[in-house]
Amino acid sequence: MKDDMDLSTRNKIMQMLKTSGELTTKELTDQLGITGMAVRRHISILERDNLIVSTTVRLPMGRPAAVYRLTDQAEDYFPKKYHAVALDLLAELEGEAGENMVNHLFDLRKTTLMQRYESKMANKDLEHKVAVLSDIQNENGYMATWEKSGDEFVLTEHNCPISRVANKYNHACNCELNLFESLLDAQVSRTDCLANGDKKCVYRIRPQ
Known part of the structure; x- marks a missing residue:
C-alpha cells in the first residue's frame, strides 16, 4: 500500500x-x-x-x-495519441486518393526499413539474423523475444506500437511480414497477431 x-x-x-x-x-x-x-x-x-x-x-x-x-x-x-493523428491522416489520404494509395504508403515504408536494416543482416546465418531482428524490433517498442524450436525459430512481439493503425489497415501487417521475409531471406508465417485481437504477434521462421 x-x-x-x-x-x-x-x-x-x-x-x-x-x-x-x-x-x-x-x-x-x-x-x-x-x-x-x-x-x-x-x-x-x-x-x-x-x-x-x-x-x-x-x-x-x-x-x-x-x-x-x-x-x-x-x-x-504522459498520454500520447499518435495513433489517432496517424489514423486521421491516413483516412484523409484514403478519401483523397483511395485505399491503394494508403497501401502504397505502407509499401514505401517497408522499402525504407529494408534499406535501413539490410546491412545489419549481411554475412550472418539465420539464427543471428533472427537475433538482430529481435533487437531491431525491441528498439522500436515491440517488446520482442525469440527462441529456437526444433528446426524453426519463433519470434514473439508482445507489443505493437501501430496495432490500432494495423487494425484498420491490414496491409501494414502484410508489409511487416514481407519485410521479415526479405531481411531474413527465410520462410516466415504469422500465427498470432495483436491487430486481430490476439495477445501477441508470433512469427514462425524456417530456412528457405
Missing part, C-alpha cells in the same frame, strides 16, 4: 512539473502538503530514474535554490 502511495506522489510531482514547467522543493512541498524530507526522497528517486533534472537559481531573497523540471525521457510517461 505504501509503495502505491509513493508512486502516486511521484506521479503527482511529474504532473505538477508538466503543468508548471519548473518548481522548487518548497513549491512542491507547499502544493503536495507533505514534509520537505518526503518530497526530497521522491525527488531523489525521480532524479535517479532520469525523469527530472535540477538547476540552481538565485532567488530575490535567501539562498540559491534548486529548480526541478522534467527530462525528455519523462515525456514518455
Whole structure:
C-alpha cells in the first residue's frame, strides 16, 4: 500500500512539473502538503530514474535554490495519441486518393526499413539474423523475444506500437511480414497477431 502511495506522489510531482514547467522543493512541498524530507526522497528517486533534472537559481531573497523540471525521457510517461493523428491522416489520404494509395504508403515504408536494416543482416546465418531482428524490433517498442524450436525459430512481439493503425489497415501487417521475409531471406508465417485481437504477434521462421 505504501509503495502505491509513493508512486502516486511521484506521479503527482511529474504532473505538477508538466503543468508548471519548473518548481522548487518548497513549491512542491507547499502544493503536495507533505514534509520537505518526503518530497526530497521522491525527488531523489525521480532524479535517479532520469525523469527530472535540477538547476540552481538565485532567488530575490535567501539562498540559491534548486529548480526541478522534467527530462525528455519523462515525456514518455504522459498520454500520447499518435495513433489517432496517424489514423486521421491516413483516412484523409484514403478519401483523397483511395485505399491503394494508403497501401502504397505502407509499401514505401517497408522499402525504407529494408534499406535501413539490410546491412545489419549481411554475412550472418539465420539464427543471428533472427537475433538482430529481435533487437531491431525491441528498439522500436515491440517488446520482442525469440527462441529456437526444433528446426524453426519463433519470434514473439508482445507489443505493437501501430496495432490500432494495423487494425484498420491490414496491409501494414502484410508489409511487416514481407519485410521479415526479405531481411531474413527465410520462410516466415504469422500465427498470432495483436491487430486481430490476439495477445501477441508470433512469427514462425524456417530456412528457405
